[in-house]
Amino acid sequence: MDTVFLVLLLIAAVIGANAVYARFKLVPVAFLQIAAGLVLSLTPLYRNFELEPEIFLLVIISVLMFNDGQNTNIRKLSHQLGTTMSLAVVLAIVTILIVGTVTHFLIPAFSLALSLALGAIITPTDAVAVSSITTKVSVPKAVMSTLENESLFNDASGIVAFNLAIAAITTGQFSVWHGITNFLYVFVGGILVGLLLGYIIVAMRINLINAQVDTPSVIVPYTLLTPFVVYLIAESLGVSGILAVVATGLIHGVQQERLRLTTSRLQIVMSTTWSIVASILNGIVFVLLGVSLPSVISHLQQRDTGSVAILIGLGVLLYALMTVIRFLWLQFDFAKLRAWDHHEKAKNSWLIALSGVHGTITLAMAFSLPLTLNHQAFMYRNDLIFVAAVVILTSLLVPTLVLPLILPAKVDQVTETDLAKAKVEMVTSAIHMIQARYGESPSASKVIMILEGQRNLDGRPDRAQLNQLFDQAYNIEETTVEQMLANGEVTLPVAQKYLRVASQTRLQNQQSFWQRFRLFIKFVIIGKFFWSKQSRARRRAHQKARQKGLDRKQLKARNREFWSQMRAIEQKPYQAIVTWLNDSYTVDNHQAIGIVRRAYDQRHQRLSGTRDLQDAQNELLIQAFQLEYNFVQAQTAQQKYDRALSNALYEQISTDQLVYLQSVNVE
Template sequence: MQTVFLVLLLIAAVVAANAVYAKFNQVPVAFLQIGAGLLLSLIPLYRHFELEPEIFLFVIISVLMFNDGQNTSLHKLSRNIGTTMSLAVVLALITILVVGTATHLLIPQFSLALALALGAIITPTDAVAVSSITTKVAIPDRVMETLENESLFNDASGIVAFNLAIAAVVTGQFSVWHGIGNFLYVFVGGILVGLVLGYVIVAGRIMLINMRVDTPSVIVPYTLLTPFVVYFLAEAIDVSGILAVVATGLIHGIQSDRLRLTTSRLQIVMSTTWSIVASILNGIVFVLLGVSLPSVITHLRQRDTGSVAVLVGLGILLYVLMTLVRFLWLRFDLARIRAWDDHEKTRNAFVVALSGVHGTITLAMAFSLPLTLNGASFPYRNDLIFVAAVVILTSLLVPTIWLPLTLPKQVVKVTEAELANAKSEMVASAIKMMQARHGNNPTTSQVIMILEGQRVLDGRPSHTQLTELFDQTYAVERQTVDQMVAGGELTPELAERYMRVASRTRIQNQQTFWQRIGLFFRFVVVGKWSMSKKARARRKLFRQYKPRRGQTREQMMHRNRQLWGEMRSVEQKPYAAVIQFLNDHGTTDNQQAIGIVRRAYDERHRRLSGERDFQEAQNELLIEAFQLEYNFIQSQTSRKQYDPELANQLYEQISTDQLVYLQSINAD
């Protein structure tokens, strides 16, 4: 139970860091996640927290690599397969040898096998980490494509080399030729196993689709289990489970068109699920780094007061060495990225070298180092984890500072302000047309509320603004009811009874959250109501519907139906007057407040009138409203008011909203 609680705290820390990043994106999210981990390390439960090393490979890396594989474009990969293999396999292996040799020479206490294991840990790059630190600069498309393809396979290269190095550390023996042969067997075998299993799993999923067994409750777990099954089977025959899940992911990407032959709802659920899972797993690794760093540093200081400084220097030196090797490899065309001239070639080589950011896979491999060796603690495990952490932090900091100085700023084709303004115009046009065609009946009002949700609005309306609007709508109701009494349509008693209902609508919606909590406290704990004017009105209203002494159940129900019938007969004109008032007084500044007030009155109207079965009519009006939005965008585009990029984003917004809203209505 304690382990479950600790894992849930890790997830909560990831969520908190992501929430902070959503508001303050000047700092890469990886740093925020590490900071969240440092805060967790203050909790006593985390002082001796360790996950089994196998969990990282099986639960975290396999899932992330499968997701990367299924999101990789095979066309782009095949077009640059030579460059990808040069960087991801040849350069990765050379870098491991260079880093391992340098580490062994600088720190002889590290055996060559252990030093090579360190090289395998810090060699893989992370395209996701690159994206997180380059959101504000314009990295050339060819360069970014190269980095993404490289990270897909050099992760696998690093993991295979890491496993071989750890095996050499454990056994104390290593043969170059045996190592090369084993590497090829594990590498190629993993790919072949993944391809075969990928085709089998995809065929099974297509069979389920053809059998109409393609509900999210079946397909989503089926796909989520795929990397675990593939990894387990591949490791069972001693080939690379990581490469197997990458190959299986690629097969899923190749077959994506056939796999899309299912419901749109399932496609959205699948895409969203994988996005969330990948984000959480990436974040957990960085949070764990923050959790583990204080403990690692403490152990290093206990052993030798100079260890931390030496290892920091080693980590920075190894980062510089790897960056230099990457730059020279590309500058001398050992891996080619198409360029117009030498200047562009040098720039591309420089950007790729600096963008060799190390992240999730590096951390996961560091944490997957064995806890023990031959019954004793694994030697220098904390040292390797700390060096890996230094390399990761350095590789994140350097490009964050340097790339914005050398690359142009990211040019946003459509700014958030432009998109928000266009959405507001689109929604306003559709609302105006819907009101002109169908008036202000409840179904139309409900559709208008849905359309209002498409607007991009910041913050929430102030309590003062809402209070003022509810006061105004209450005054409109009072004026309308008074006119009905003057015209002989209502008796004064029935008018007063209705205004008590109207007063309840105003009071309920004007109270803040804390006022409701206070009211609950006074009623439940103190045992009495506050005798304010509004409270007395509420109590009087509630007593109206309280069963009288001696009444039977049938008599009480008949009386309540009579009261509701009276309210229903009165409510039509005041409701119409309120909706007309809200339509006439809507501005850009009070859109959200108008929507909230309208929703409160619509809900009361449906409750009083008993209109609950209006789904079909609402569905039809929604389709009409979305079509009006499509027409508006086409009109604005043809008149050159909207450029194609803005129009495409608006089309995408409408398509997504149409799918989500209509399916939610049908689900109800």
């Protein structure tokens, strides 16, 4: 139970950090996740927290690498294969050797094998971490593509070299020839095993699709289990499980066209599931860094009060050394990019060098260091974890400060304001067309309520604006009922009762969260008193009714007649409010109007007691989506919308259409 609780707290910390980042994007999300981990480290549960090293490789790294592989553009990778292999394999090995030698020279207490293990840990780069710190700057596509392809394979290079170094530390022996042959066997063998297993797994999945066994409850778990199965099989054969997982992911990426034979609903579920899983796992690693740092620093200080400062200096020095090596490697054309302009060569070389951010894989390998060596505690384990943490933090901090100085700010092709305005125009046009063709029929009202969801963007509506709209809606109801009373369409008692119901609708929706919360507390604490009081009142009413000679059936008949009158009255005020709301839509008030419209639609459905026919509603909704497509096409043809804005609107329409129709199929 404690383990489950620990994992849940880690996930909660990731969610909290991501939520803060969603609102305040001034600080990279990785720093927020580390801060969340530092907060968790204050709790007693995490003071002696230790995670088995094997869990990192199996549960975290294998899943992340598989996801990276299946999302890789294989065509771009093949075009840049020479550059990718130069950076991810040759440069990685050279960097590991140089970093290991320098570390052993500076700190002789670290054996050469241990220093090489440190080099293997801090060499891999992380394209995801780069993306998190470049949200506000425009990174050239060629640079970003190179970084993504490099991180896909240099992770595996670092892990293979890391395993060889740990084996040398454990056995105390290392042969250069044996190391090279073993590296090739583990590296190439991992790729071959991954390719073979990838084809088998994809073929089995396609057979499931052809047999119409393509429900999310089957395919999603099947895909999520893939990296675990591939990793365990490859490791049992003595080859790199990580490279096997990458190769299997690449096969999934190549076969995407065939795998898209599945339903749209399954594609949405798969994409969303993998996005969430990758985000949570990446976040957990940085949270664990925050959790572990206080304990690591404490152990280092107990051994030597000056060791922390020395290791900080070593981490910063090694980061600077790796950055210079990367720059020189590119500057002297050991790795080339076809898209490079000769005059931009130095700048792009520095961009790739500075963007060599170290993240999840580096930290995961550090945590995967064995707890014991030769049945004794691994003395320098905390040292290596701390140096890796310093390198990660430095590699995140430096580009965060430097890249905005040398790169232009990112300019969105479509601003949120333009998109919001266009969405309001598009949906409003569709709503008016539906109203003109079908009036205020139950199906049309339901479809209009669904369409309004497209107009509502993220954020909160202005409370004062919302209250004003509800006041105006009530005034419209009151005016309409007064006109009906003057025309003799309704009696005074029924009109007064209806206006009390209308007033209640306004007051309920104008209340703030805290007002509703106080009402809830009042309901819970003194509800029994009111219930008993109302029960006594109902008993007295029934007694009076019996005294007048009215039985229970007559009371029910009178009640049905009353609500029938209410439904008849409600039609005109409801139609007047809907017409007014549709005519009042603007970019500034669309959220508040959407809330008001939903409130009155829900009340209308309760009073009318109508049940829309699903088939008619679906057919009408498909027409509404087509009307939106037609509107965007017309605006584009008239050059009122540019291509980027039109594509954003088309994407919005397609997503809404798929999600709604798939949800109908589920129902």
